Amino acid sequence: MYEAVHAHPDGDATAARHAATAARYGYEGVVVRTREALDPAGSGGGPGRSPSEAAALREEYGIDVVDAVEIDADDATSASGAVGNYRSSRTVVCVVGGDDGLNRFAVEEPRVDVLVRPMDGSGDFNHVLAKAARDNGVHVEFDLGPLFRATGGKRVRALSDLRKLREIATYYDAPHVVSANPRSHLELRAPREVVAAAEAVGFDAEWVREGIRAWSEIAARNRERRSEAFIEPGVRRGRYEEDG
Amino acid sequence: MKHLPKHLRPRWRYLAVGIETWPDADLGRRGFQRALWYAAGNLLGDAGSADADLTLLSFSHDGGEGEAIVRARHGHVDDARAVIGCVSDVDGDPVGIRVRGISGTVRACEERYMGRAGGNSTQRDVAFEDAERSAVVRGDARDVRTGSGYVGAAAFDTE
Numbered sequence: 001m002y003e004a005v006h007a008h009p010d011g012d013a014t015a016a017r018h019a020a021t022a023a024r025y026g027y028e029g030v031v032v033r034t035r036e037a038l039d040p041a042g043s044g045g046g047p048g049r050s051p052s053e054a055a056a057l058r059e060e061y062g063i064d065v066v067d068a069v070e071i072d073a074d075d076a077t078s079a080s081g082a083v084g085n086y087r088s089s090r091t092v093v094c095v096v097g098g099d100d101g102l103n104r105f106a107v108e109e110p111r112v113d114v115l116v117r118p119m120d121g122s123g124d125f126n127h128v129l130a131k132a133a134r135d136n137g138v139h140v141e142f143d144l145g146p147l148f149r150a151t152g153g154k155r156v157r158a159l160s161d162l163r164k165l166r167e168i169a170t171y172y173d174a175p176h177v178v179s180a181n182p183r184s185h186l187e188l189r190a191p192r193e194v195v196a197a198a199e200a201v202g203f204d205a206e207w208v209r210e211g212i213r214a215w216s217e218i219a220a221r222n223r224e225r226r227s228e229a230f231i232e233p234g235v236r237r238g239r240y241e242e243d244g
Numbered sequence: 245m246k247h248l249p250k251h252l253r254p255r256w257r258y259l260a261v262g263i264e265t266w267p268d269a270d271l272g273r274r275g276f277q278r279a280l281w282y283a284a285g286n287l288l289g290d291a292g293s294a295d296a297d298l299t300l301l302s303f304s305h306d307g308g309e310g311e312a313i314v315r316a317r318h319g320h321v322d323d324a325r326a327v328i329g330c331v332s333d334v335d336g337d338p339v340g341i342r343v344r345g346i347s348g349t350v351r352a353c354e355e356r357y358m359g360r361a362g363g364n365s366t367q368r369d370v371a372f373e374d375a376e377r378s379a380v381v382r383g384d385a386r387d388v389r390t391g392s393g394y395v396g397a398a399a400f401d402t403e
Contacts, residue, residue: 013396020384020398021264025342060400149332151286185396186264186340193329193343200287200326
């Protein structure tokens, strides 16, 4: 089970502190959404060079650390440019939704892994987006942050948005991820607490666990695609006969 | 009043809760119990909150770390866990919170899950982001004081 965190300078705790806390809470990995917080996995490493920051963190805390980026653009055109820039260097690429144009762009772009916070602000979700997300393999994020941290009317609105999103996404079987969007180690919650709280507001426990695990599946798939043996889906470099 | 026969007494579960805060936070027992009841009222409503019957039995907090034992009714442990996860701040201080484990008796709860303080916290200057800054050091954790409050770092960041 993985959690996707906002690390310093975007949040109040560094990637290392998030990793240490997550390891203690029983997570198997953290996805660092903040681009500035972690060097891309491709840098460093290799023979004779010092390992990359993510690999060093993995070594130190015994927990997988995934380099990701969250693209927060004003419109689809600039988001598209940013996706092209970061796709080759980052393991997980997320696009921040919260706007009808951006939500539409993200679910129709197969190079995007996750559409995060689609219901924020003026953003909305419908059957067209759900079908596109399913066809393009873009995961839709269920942001449980307001469930844990908001109160009153804000929380009520966020929960009703989550319910709407859940009904649409489950009907069309759109892939989903679940996260509490922690901005510091204090906002991190252990997987069992996340599942229990989500269950209390009407989510299915196994479905939530699937959503937490989906982060690791995305990371594993993208790492395999970026490895040198990978040519294209279904084709990979294997062993040859020497004089074949 | 005469106490109830054994088979009519409520059955309880005891949840060991670990708490983490910034080093300058001052958490009190009353404040934490209030936060717990509010969280239960907001998440489960009055009916669910009365069913779960979350009561704080013991509480300690010092230097950014604390622990507590919360009593919940047997059969409402999942609700109790959800409520405890939803406690995000106590009297305005953000708290990190987790359920370490659940026991059927207070004694088992104390023996198995309590007294895991990460060691004493000390004030020390550390190198963080190309500057010498004052920080509170507790085990591997380094809470670094910056212009806009604390930043949670770890030994990894300051070496």
